[in-house]
Amino acid sequence: MIPLLSPALAGSIADIEHVVLFMQENRAFDHYFGSMAGVRGFSDPNVQVNSDGKPVWQQAANSALTTNTSYLLPWYLNYExxxxxxxxxxxxxxxxxxxxxxxxxxxxxxxxxxxNNTPWSWGHFKRSDIPVQYSIADAWTIGDMYQESVIASTNPNRVTWASGSINVPGSPQTKSEGGYPYIDNNETPGCEANDFNCYPLTWKTTAEFYQDAGVSWSIYQDADNFDDNPLAWFGQFQEALTGSPLSTKGMVGQSLDDFYAQAKNGTLPAISYIIGPAELSEHPPYSPRDGAWLQKKIVDAVTQGAGYAKTALIISYDETGGWGDHVTPFHSPSGTAGEWLNDPYNLAGYTYSGPGFRLPFYIVSPWTRGGHVFTEHADHNSQILFIENWLAAKGKNVVTNQMVPWRRNNMSPLLNAFDFANPDFSIPDLPDAPVPHMTADGVYDGSSYCESLYAVTRPQVPYASQVAPDKVGSFSEPGFKEMRGALTEGRYIVFEFGGYALTNAGKPARDFTATKASSAHSDLAQRWVVHALATAGSEFTISSARDGRYIGAHTGLINSASGAEIYTVEFLAGEGYALKKENGKYVTVDGSGNVQIAGDASYFKAYSVTYSN
Incomplete structure (x- = not known):
């Protein structure tokens, strides 16, 4: 650990001075982090089971793929x-x-x-393949319910990141500002048939709102930016006069070397957008290892710079890149304005544009240090919402009117990922990242170099050597993460208060109790599963991982979900989770380890745990 001089303790979001938004390319959550301990991954106890009785782990396979099996389970890409x-x-x-x-x-x-995609879409890496990404996520806070904004490719998702919309009918934009809707990577002036995917776009971006409010901002990119700067797809930026703020900050921008120097000196603008070069973007076939080198460069620049004590670095990915994820997207109800549309390609019928599948996501800052998992529903709009809340705390009203209302009302503003009362200024030791391969002229060429060394880059799909369907959880690492944020499904949870953990002692015991907590949070008897009454609600029934019994009336344990008591679970940043019963009272544990029902809330620490037993 590298110690830092600790400034006075920060107490609110207003203590942030710099927000850095760094978006990489085309990876899915399960593909990168499904095997990570303490997240909603391959050990998901709430995995969706379809009407045919098969969990979504079992992806349909047909005779065109194999005659060995009718399904494909998640599989480790480097099993050979x-x-x-x-x-x-x-x-x-x-x-x-x-x-x-x-x-x-x-x-x-x-x-x-x-x-309908490919069997390789269901393949995944693990820690040994992407150790830098794992180490950054482990050292700070990973979000395991962060979704792509659009079930589509790069441009629509980055447009959302930069503006809050893709102009689905019913959005705040008019049809003339960019067609109905923008769902592909079209960058040819004009529209596709039926007036969708129009280019350029012309509605107001968040960067323009920041500019109008006097908030400093800049794009950071090099000559090779993989055409990933979303501001460049808007007409007002394309037409901006040389030397104007939109041209200087949004089109030309500054270099990555400028970013490193300003981070070192503590002179970054309020808001920084980082656009990496193609070879370092992690977009297949560009290497995750090369992207890791860039990630570490940026993390090191921020954490070892003069401004780290007042900086939040948000690292995200734009979309899944054709890699699969097992969590069916959280989305709006049918008919929601700005969200649902008739598929202009006439393939998916009447459908929602997003949010889509989960993506890798983590936040580096003193207020997110410590290996937590953030569990709230979020997407690229969440980064906009976070900045709005941050600027409001600093006395600036900078709210875009271009965001689709359902996203504003249902996507997390990320605030609960932070504990502003208890910052941790220590810096972890991250593993080394190999320098990306370059040509003799100093041009990154990692993908072509890799492809020159290996004639075959796709392994054989292991149809005939899969684990049993109920053993998918064996892919997960053992361990835990302390939880932050409004509760969502998909994890085994240990609830702890005052050194004790809520416990199911097993039959014939008829009530749950509390027993001493352990540092590893590994006792099966202390593990619980929550079952949401509504996808985005705070009401749950709770069952025991030990024997499947549910919490019933008072402290009783019953054999069926029928009759289970409904708990409202309240999260308070810096404190934890309160378990509120139907009668308005709360579960607590007294100093002797006895479970009590009290009138005032007690806040439990909650740990998302992953163990094989």
């Missing part, structure tokens, strides 16, 4: 070892477009990744 340990760094999985990903979603069954 050997040259694949390096070759898969430059492999491609599937297609990231609107059509193929809606086809994989299959109307919400989420079971056609192998047949």
């Amino acid at each position: 070892g050997g040259s694949f340990l390096n070759a898969t760094q430059c492999m491609v999985a599937g297609n990231n477009g609107w059509e193929d990903n809606h086809a994989a979603l299959n109307g919400g069954l989420n079971n056609h990744w192998a047949t």
